[in-house]
Amino acid sequence: MNDAETPGLESRLITTGVERLALLGRHAEALMQGYANDQVPLEGLSHTALRKLLSARIVWRPDEQGGLKLTPKVRELIAEMVSDEARRHVNADVAEALELIRSLIQSYRDSSSRGDYWQQEQQLLRLRQAVDDMNGRFADAIDSLWQRLNSDFGFVSQLNDKVRENDRAQKQVVRLLDGLALIDFDELIELVGSDGTLRKVLISQLQQQISQHYTSLREVQHRLIELMARFRHMQARSRLVAGMAAFLREHPGFTPGNYARRSEVPALFNHAAPLTAAGAVALDRAQDMPTLSALLENVPTPLRAAQSVTAARPAEHVEDTLIAARQQALKDDVETFYLNVVDRAEQTPISALDYLNQSELQWPPEIWLFQVIAEHQGLPHSEQRAFHLHQQEERASAYNDVKLIRDVSLGLAV
Secondary structure, eight states: OOTTHHHHHHHHHHHHHHHHHHHHHHTHHHHHHHHHSSSOOOTTOOHHHHHHHHHTTSEEOSSSSSOOEEOHHHHHHHHHHTTOTTTOOOOOOHHHHHHHHHHHHHHHHHHHHHTOHHHHHHHHHHHHHHHHHHHHHHHHHHHHHHHHHHTTTTTOOSHHHHHHHHHHHHHHHHHHHHHHHTOOHHHHHHHHTTOHHHHIIIIIIHHHHHHHHHHHHHHHHHHHHHHHHHHHHHHHHHHHHHHHHHHHHHOTTOOOOOGGGOSSOOTTTOOOOOOOOOOOOOTTOGGGHHHHHHHHHTSOOOSSOOOOGGGOOOOOOOOOHHHHHHHHHHHHHHHHHHHHHHHHTOSSOEEHHHHHHHTTOOOOHHHHHHHHHHHHHHSOHHHHTTEEEEEEEEEEETTEEEEEEEEEEEEEOO
16 A cells, blocks of 8 residues: 555545444434433434444344344443443453554554655554553543442442442452553563654653553552441441341340349440559548558568669660671771782772782672772872772663673772
């Protein structure tokens, strides 16, 4: 297909879409009656209109004896527009969307290698639409869950139905999380390569949107758990009331006993905490003085003498001698390395890691390099100018500009 035929195809596509949308608008009342009821009424439809609706796949006949019904896609479209959460079904098919994205990326890169810039722009447009469609599916699914949560599952009447609806919503959250887990950004980075436009669409923007979806799903799960705990509590109370009502129906003459006058109270009602009586010494009662004197005489004397406040000293920080010794040993080895550079009196720099291996020192390479750099930075400016410190750096990866120090070379300045 050449470039002249492609705009013609796009024009025909737009024309067909306008005709189908106009067809929906002309027969909106009959279609909504078919959505609310089981079948689409045929009274207000002419033979031509019926034929157009069937050819446009807006309505269909499941069998020859059955009536005219809406197609599933049209029914889902109406449920989406009127926010009918009871009939709304959101299917975030991530695997199919990712397969389409991979195909579009390959077509985009092929058009770029051929220099076909018009076709490249068309493939980029389709790629943006595919990514937006995948994000829209997740957003619609999360919005559907929030609508059901905010209505407190109001479209179900029985408590058991609410519990089952909560369980169904939690399973849908798990399916959405499994779908999000299929998006592998490492694979997308390899596919887009160094193309800045693709990286913006498939890495930076998509990653931010997926992170928002994860945050929303975590909030949905938290709310679902709270609702489930509330439903279970209500269910336990309703079962208790229903059981008591059934017992009263079987025993119509039952009257509760006066448990306050019983000598043995059932354990179910004996949950009150014991009372502790408060007591104090009555110094104004002369008759109690002999008893108080006897109690004071029997008070045990403390085993240790009380110390004055001035005898207490502030706590002293005891330094870990082993750590201090290791730090001092590392500092001494680094100073020996600097002295070795000075004794050689050569301008050829010496590798710090080569010196570490040749001297058979047992320091980790990262700790050794860190101490060599710290020792140079701790010198006065006049002494720093006497040395030339060169850091051998390299990028962390092809897509990460963070520089990693692999080795340090030290030599005398000119």
